[in-house]
Amino acid sequence: MKERLTRLKTIRKLIKNYRIESQDSLLAYLEKEGYEVTQATLSRDLKLLKVGKVSDGNSGYVYSLPGEEERQESEQIYVQDFLRGYVSIDWSGNIVVIKTFPGHANTVSSALDNMNMDEILGTVAGDNCLFACLRQGVSGEQFMTELKRRIPEIED
Structure with missing residues:
Protein backbone atom coordinates (compact mmCIF):
# COMPACT_ATOMS: atom_id res chain seq x y z
CA MET A 1 0.00 0.00 0.00
CA LYS A 2 2.86 2.37 0.77
CA GLU A 3 4.24 2.10 -2.77
CA ARG A 4 0.83 3.00 -4.15
CA LEU A 5 0.58 6.13 -1.98
CA THR A 6 4.07 7.28 -2.94
CA ARG A 7 3.32 6.51 -6.60
CA LEU A 8 0.14 8.61 -6.43
CA LYS A 9 2.08 11.46 -4.86
CA THR A 10 4.69 11.15 -7.63
CA ILE A 11 1.97 11.19 -10.32
CA ARG A 12 0.56 14.40 -8.81
CA LYS A 13 4.03 15.97 -8.80
CA LEU A 14 4.70 14.95 -12.41
CA ILE A 15 1.37 16.33 -13.65
CA LYS A 16 1.98 19.60 -11.80
CA ASN A 17 5.54 20.02 -13.09
CA TYR A 18 5.42 18.70 -16.65
CA ARG A 19 3.26 19.10 -19.71
CA ILE A 20 1.99 15.53 -20.05
CA GLU A 21 -0.23 14.74 -23.03
CA SER A 22 -0.54 10.94 -22.86
CA GLN A 23 -0.36 7.93 -20.58
CA ASP A 24 2.70 6.77 -22.50
CA SER A 25 4.64 9.92 -21.62
CA LEU A 26 3.45 9.71 -17.99
CA LEU A 27 4.62 6.08 -17.88
CA ALA A 28 8.03 7.21 -19.17
CA TYR A 29 8.29 9.85 -16.42
CA LEU A 30 7.26 7.27 -13.82
CA GLU A 31 9.97 4.91 -15.09
CA LYS A 32 12.55 7.67 -14.64
CA GLU A 33 11.28 8.02 -11.05
CA GLY A 34 11.82 4.29 -10.50
CA TYR A 35 8.25 3.00 -10.85
CA GLU A 36 7.29 0.09 -13.09
CA VAL A 37 3.54 0.11 -13.61
CA THR A 38 1.23 -1.22 -16.27
CA GLN A 39 -1.07 0.92 -18.38
CA ALA A 40 -4.05 -0.57 -16.52
CA THR A 41 -2.60 0.36 -13.12
CA LEU A 42 -1.85 3.88 -14.33
CA SER A 43 -5.42 4.21 -15.63
CA ARG A 44 -6.77 3.22 -12.21
CA ASP A 45 -4.41 5.69 -10.50
CA LEU A 46 -5.53 8.52 -12.80
CA LYS A 47 -9.17 7.70 -12.12
CA LEU A 48 -8.56 7.62 -8.36
CA LEU A 49 -6.82 11.02 -8.51
CA LYS A 50 -9.67 12.38 -10.67
CA VAL A 51 -7.16 13.46 -13.32
CA GLY A 52 -8.69 14.96 -16.42
CA LYS A 53 -7.49 16.47 -19.67
CA VAL A 54 -7.77 20.18 -20.37
CA SER A 55 -6.91 22.25 -23.41
CA ASP A 56 -3.40 23.66 -23.26
CA GLY A 57 -4.59 26.71 -25.17
CA ASN A 58 -2.35 25.90 -28.12
CA SER A 59 -2.30 22.60 -29.90
CA GLY A 60 -3.71 19.90 -27.71
CA TYR A 61 -4.71 18.58 -24.32
CA VAL A 62 -2.70 17.90 -21.17
CA TYR A 63 -3.38 16.04 -17.94
CA SER A 64 -4.71 18.20 -15.14
CA LEU A 65 -5.48 17.61 -11.48
CA PRO A 66 -8.77 18.81 -9.99
CA GLY A 67 -8.46 22.57 -9.48
CA GLU A 68 -5.52 22.65 -11.86
CA GLU A 69 -7.32 24.81 -14.42
Missing part, protein backbone atom coordinates in the same frame (compact mmCIF):
# COMPACT_ATOMS: atom_id res chain seq x y z
CA GLU A 70 -7.31 27.75 -12.01
CA ARG A 71 -3.61 27.22 -11.35
CA GLN A 72 -2.90 27.15 -15.08
CA GLU A 73 -4.81 30.39 -15.55
CA SER A 74 -2.81 32.11 -12.80
CA GLU A 75 0.43 30.70 -14.22
CA GLN A 76 -0.46 32.30 -17.55
CA ILE A 77 -0.65 35.65 -15.73
CA TYR A 78 2.88 35.07 -14.41
CA VAL A 79 4.06 34.11 -17.90
CA GLN A 80 2.65 37.38 -19.27
CA ASP A 81 4.27 39.37 -16.43
CA PHE A 82 7.60 37.72 -17.22
CA LEU A 83 7.35 38.31 -20.97
CA ARG A 84 6.25 41.93 -20.49
CA GLY A 85 9.24 42.79 -18.31
CA TYR A 86 12.33 40.80 -19.27
CA VAL A 87 14.98 42.04 -21.70
CA SER A 88 17.70 39.38 -21.60
CA ILE A 89 18.84 36.29 -19.69
CA ASP A 90 22.40 35.14 -19.06
CA TRP A 91 24.16 33.04 -16.42
CA SER A 92 27.45 32.23 -14.78
CA GLY A 93 27.77 29.16 -12.61
CA ASN A 94 24.62 28.84 -10.55
CA ILE A 95 23.60 32.52 -10.88
CA VAL A 96 21.16 33.62 -13.57
CA VAL A 97 21.06 37.33 -14.41
CA ILE A 98 17.82 38.59 -15.93
CA LYS A 99 17.84 42.15 -17.19
CA THR A 100 14.45 43.85 -17.30
CA PHE A 101 12.90 47.10 -18.37
CA PRO A 102 13.24 49.76 -15.64
CA GLY A 103 10.83 49.09 -12.79
CA HIS A 104 10.00 45.53 -13.94
CA ALA A 105 12.55 43.47 -11.98
CA ASN A 106 10.23 42.86 -9.00
CA THR A 107 7.37 41.75 -11.25
CA VAL A 108 9.59 39.40 -13.27
CA SER A 109 11.15 38.06 -10.05
CA SER A 110 7.72 37.48 -8.52
CA ALA A 111 6.59 35.72 -11.70
CA LEU A 112 9.58 33.36 -11.51
CA ASP A 113 8.97 32.70 -7.82
CA ASN A 114 5.30 31.90 -8.46
CA MET A 115 6.15 29.44 -11.24
CA ASN A 116 7.66 27.26 -8.49
CA MET A 117 10.55 26.07 -10.62
CA ASP A 118 12.52 23.36 -8.82
CA GLU A 119 15.69 24.66 -10.48
CA ILE A 120 15.59 27.97 -8.53
CA LEU A 121 16.49 28.40 -4.86
CA GLY A 122 15.44 32.05 -4.81
CA THR A 123 15.53 35.41 -6.53
CA VAL A 124 16.68 38.92 -5.63
CA ALA A 125 15.38 41.90 -7.61
CA GLY A 126 16.58 45.45 -8.10
CA ASP A 127 15.05 47.99 -10.45
CA ASN A 128 16.05 46.69 -13.88
CA CYS A 129 17.87 43.45 -13.06
CA LEU A 130 17.37 40.35 -10.96
CA PHE A 131 19.47 37.42 -9.85
CA ALA A 132 18.15 33.88 -9.57
CA CYS A 133 20.26 31.41 -7.61
CA LEU A 134 20.05 27.90 -9.06
CA ARG A 135 20.12 24.73 -7.00
CA GLN A 136 23.36 22.82 -6.69
CA GLY A 137 24.02 20.87 -9.89
CA VAL A 138 21.57 22.83 -12.06
CA SER A 139 23.23 24.54 -15.01
CA GLY A 140 22.14 27.69 -16.78
CA GLU A 141 21.34 25.57 -19.82
CA GLN A 142 19.06 23.31 -17.77
CA PHE A 143 17.34 26.36 -16.30
CA MET A 144 16.76 27.80 -19.78
CA THR A 145 15.42 24.49 -21.08
CA GLU A 146 12.85 24.37 -18.29
CA LEU A 147 11.99 28.07 -18.64
CA LYS A 148 11.44 27.63 -22.40
CA ARG A 149 9.27 24.59 -21.71
CA ARG A 150 7.08 26.75 -19.48
CA ILE A 151 7.34 29.89 -21.63
CA PRO A 152 7.84 28.84 -25.27
CA GLU A 153 7.70 32.50 -26.38
CA ILE A 154 11.08 33.28 -24.80
CA GLU A 155 13.57 34.30 -27.44
CA ASP A 156 17.11 32.96 -27.62
